[in-house]
Amino acid sequence: MNFIPDNISKHDNVFDVLKERGFIEQTTNEEEIRDLLGKEKIKFYIGFDPTADCLHVGHFMQVIIMMYMQKFGHTPIVLIGGGTGMVGDPSGRTDMRQMMTPETINANCNAFKKLFDKFLDFDDEWVYTGGDGKTVGKATANKEPEPGKAICVNNASWLLNLNYVEFIRDIGRHFSVNSMLRAECFKQRLEQGLSFLEFNYMLMQSYDFMVMARDIDCKMQFGGNDQWSNILHGVDLTRREVNKQVYGMTFSLLTTSEGKKMGKTQKGALWLDANKTSPFEFYQYWRNVEDADVHKCLRMLTFLPMEEVDRLGDLKDAEINKAKEVLAFEVTKLVHGEEEAIKAQEGARAAFGGGGTMENIPTTTMDSTSFDGEGMGVVALIQQLKLVPSRSEGFRTIEQGGLVINDEKVTDSKMMITKDLFKDGKLLIKKGKKTFHMVQI
Structure with a gap:
């Protein structure tokens, strides 16, 4: 075992x-x-x-x-x-x-x-x-x-x-x-x-x-x-x-190079239970750690030999992303199993345009009637999906240019989400650089 x-x-x-x-x-x-x-x-x-x-x-x-x-x-x-x-x-x-x-x-x-x-x-x-x-x-x-x-x-x-x-x-x-x-x-x-x-x-x-x-x-x-x-x-x-x-x-506690505790997300703690933190979200957390923290995380959270840890940890600039992929895959495999780690990796690659399938991005299925007529306000939607903790945070995210729907930046905080925006019954929401969520009707 x-x-x-x-x-x-x-x-x-x-x-x-x-x-x-x-x-x-x-x-x-x-x-x-x-x-x-x-x-x-x-x-x-x-x-x-x-x-x-x-x-x-x-x-x-x-x-x-x-x-x-x-x-x-x-x-x-x-x-x-x-x-x-x-x-x-x-x-x-x-x-x-x-x-x-x-x-x-x-x-x-x-x-x-x-x-x-x-x-x-x-x-x-x-x-x-x-x-x-x-x-x-x-x-x-x-x-x-x-x-x-x-x-x-x-x-x-x-x-x-x-x-x-x-x-x-x-x-x-x-x-x-x-x-x-x-x-x-x-x-x-x-x-x-x-x-x-x-x-x-x-x-x-x-x-x-x-x-x-x-x-x-x-x-x-x-x-x-x-x-x-x-x-x-x-x-x-x-x-x-x-x-x-x-x-x-x-x-030593698991901290960033700046001394802050790792494992905190916008939704709270990074849980080991897939029902609380999905394998995709778990993978994404490690895929997006700071460059300075990659070596430490590889050393402490994976069972790769030290020679490989040192090799990956020494990568620089764009190459460090390869090390982050290995880190995210290895830690997700350990916690959720290899099958879920593969799905999470494919989902992440698809979301970031590097191949893979969108099937493994976190998805919420909603009743299509929610988007009948004038539809649902974009801020109400992202709050319901728990992408933001409050309406005010939702408005702030849009004002700062941090929300993208179907590859289009949202500039109007009063935008209404209607059925015609869905492509094949799906709507892809991106908040910031790291958070993806699919809405399906």
């Missing part, structure tokens, strides 16, 4: 592979971690709070890292935060996360697991048996996982049964408020306001690490750079409470 080819690297230690691909940012002890990953096959975990019913491209970096670790024989523990999701991680936030109902959190947890099944090979017979609700109790699993296969846990199984006073007495005593307030995840929130609810999050995540080290011999936690403080406190808590040496490692 693993998508990573055997020739991915000349290195046989996954630490060196991750370093070569530019993932690793911070480690609790680089030499010891490299030695550990070279000599042993370990269990490690990455946590995912179910803040939505789908993974987005920000999560995908973490998934790729788990795929590398599994390729080299290590056991990924996918921790789904059914417990921590009740509180919400303040890391990287300027405001408090919206509270979700337990039913929504549970539904999101189930949706997450189905998506992870696409990328990791799980031992589905392995089950964490849960604890007795005691903070310093112990739980086990029904068996050891099959070597190299991933396992999945939900921290609701140990967090939701805890007695709060017992938790604060046993676990809270190890945490210095002064130290916590120096953590970046809290420091940036103090001016806007940090709720006591969110202040508990670090204790809960640290406790997760301790529980898994104690119960199933988890030796490492990975996360994005914004998780560094939480990971450090988890390492410290595990040493203090269960006398075990564990390690932490963080990875």
Whole structure:
């Protein structure tokens, strides 16, 4: 099942592979971690709070890292935060996360697991048996996982049964408020306001690490750079409470050369679910990344050998578009499969006049009566198609010359779309340089 080819690297230690691909940012002890990953096959975990019913491209970096670790024989523990999701991680936030109902959190947890099944090979017979609700109790699993296969846990199984006073007495005593307030995840929130609810999050995540080290011999936690403080406190808590040496490692977030997070589109996040972000839109996002970001994206989001990554990343001027096509195809193939990647590529080539078929451009079928008589206003149409978030944005797009219908630039914001504008029942709309949409009646 693993998508990573055997020739991915000349290195046989996954630490060196991750370093070569530019993932690793911070480690609790680089030499010891490299030695550990070279000599042993370990269990490690990455946590995912179910803040939505789908993974987005920000999560995908973490998934790729788990795929590398599994390729080299290590056991990924996918921790789904059914417990921590009740509180919400303040890391990287300027405001408090919206509270979700337990039913929504549970539904999101189930949706997450189905998506992870696409990328990791799980031992589905392995089950964490849960604890007795005691903070310093112990739980086990029904068996050891099959070597190299991933396992999945939900921290609701140990967090939701805890007695709060017992938790604060046993676990809270190890945490210095002064130290916590120096953590970046809290420091940036103090001016806007940090709720006591969110202040508990670090204790809960640290406790997760301790529980898994104690119960199933988890030796490492990975996360994005914004998780560094939480990971450090988890390492410290595990040493203090269960006398075990564990390690932490963080990875660079997927950002542009200007330091902005990648994966944001005009419709919101770039989702891994085809029902939320179509394969065509997904492909187009990567096809249109800035030239300066091509090498980084090829290195981190594809499984091309580094020699090929360097060759493509070094292309200049018009030639860099060939590298962008490869990037878009490889990432779309990984997320949506080769068939969808081919369709997306053909659709993009057709839209940009380079051959291919228009069949794969995002299409909305509408009732032809909508365009009877005087028809429908162009601004109302593009808002209905969600090409713009509001009418005012629609007017602004037209004023700035950013809307084209059937290869004709729209100059009149009061233009009416009628049946006679459709060619063979189809109307091609282009917004800006990157967004295409077909209307069919």
